[in-house]
Amino acid sequence: MLGRLSNRIQQTKARTMTGLFVSKLFWGQLVTYTLDLIFPPQxxxxxxxxxxxxxxxxxxxxxxxxxxxxNAPFPLSGIASVGIHKGKLRKAVQALKYDNERSLAQYPLGALLFTRLESLDWTIDTIIPVPLHTNRYRKRGYNQSQLLSEALAEYAMLPVITHALYRNRDTPPQVGLDSHERQRNVSGAFAANPYLVHQKNILLLDDVYTTGATMRACAEALTAAGAHQIYGLTVTVAEPN
Ligand SMILES: [Zn+2]
Structure with missing residues (x-):
């Protein structure tokens, strides 16, 4: 009797849970559908x-x-990008970064990063995104490099560690600075957790590669924490002067 009762309770519980889940899913889809009707995707x-x-x-x-x-700046072992920072690729990166178009991290950008990575003979243990300035993270609500890393990790079936590398201090934006100023601006700005990176081959991921100052500063922090080899991959690279 008691057994039957407990079965009934379990069944009711399961039905209620399913009901809640379905209705949550239903409302979620309805909201997306309505939003798409009012603001169709572009x-x-x-x-x-x-x-x-x-x-x-x-x-x-x-x-x-x-x-x-x-040429990869020391201590990076290699550096690669999907394409030059212009045209449609640049537009996709900017929409992901500034227009909250987060789905672009999955497609097309994550898929393009995966194709590029597959063409290289790099042995990677884990993906680490370049961390965002805390103020900018607060303002934007997400780190585009983290979204790209997560998308690539899914395609490549590799782990991604988002908290292994962090900023020691906030730095002013790199935009508008020359190569030396950029290097000075980010030098020593990062630190890495040795427990998470020791002896690992790391793929550092960022959206844009300009002078390489940020990637270099990140790679220095990873090397200091005992990382084995560090490779850098970005969606775009600034057009050569
Ligand atoms: Zn189009």
């Missing part, structure tokens, strides 16, 4: 309605030649 590359990223823009990006191979 292609970040060309503005076409009804998609976040259209096939034409994807084709255009995929057909672009790979950026020239760069």
């Amino acid at each position: 292609c970040a590359g060309c503005g076409r309605i009804d998609t976040h990223w259209c096939d034409n823009c994807q084709r255009e990006v995929v057909e672009q030649p790979l950026p020239p191979i760069q």
Whole structure:
């Protein structure tokens, strides 16, 4: 009798849970659907309605030649990007960064990063995103490099550690600074947790590579914490002067 009663309770509980879950899912979908009706998604590359990223823009990006191979700044063992920071790729990065278009991290950007990574003979144990300035994180609500890392990790079936590398101090934005000023600005600004990075081959991930100052400062912190090899991957790289 007691057993039957407890079964009934379990069943009711399960039904209620399922009901709640379904209704939550239903309302979530309804909200998304309504929002899409009021504010239809727009292609970040060309503005076409009804998609976040259209096939034409994807084709255009995929057909672009790979950026020239760069010398990796010490202590990085290698550096690579998907493409030059211009055209449709630049628009996608900017929409992810400034327009809250978070789905672009998954597609097309995460997928493009995965294709690029697959073409390299790097042995990677874990992905670590370049941490964002705390003030900017508070303002933006997310770190675009973290979203890109999570998307790439899913495609590549690699772990991502978001808290292994952190900022010691906040630094003014790098925009508008020359190469020396950038290096000075971020030098010593990062630290890494030795327990999480010791002896590991790390893929440092960022959205844009400009002078390499940020990546270099991050790689120095990782090396100081005992990381084995560090590679840098970004979506775009600044056009060579
Ligand atoms: Zn488009």
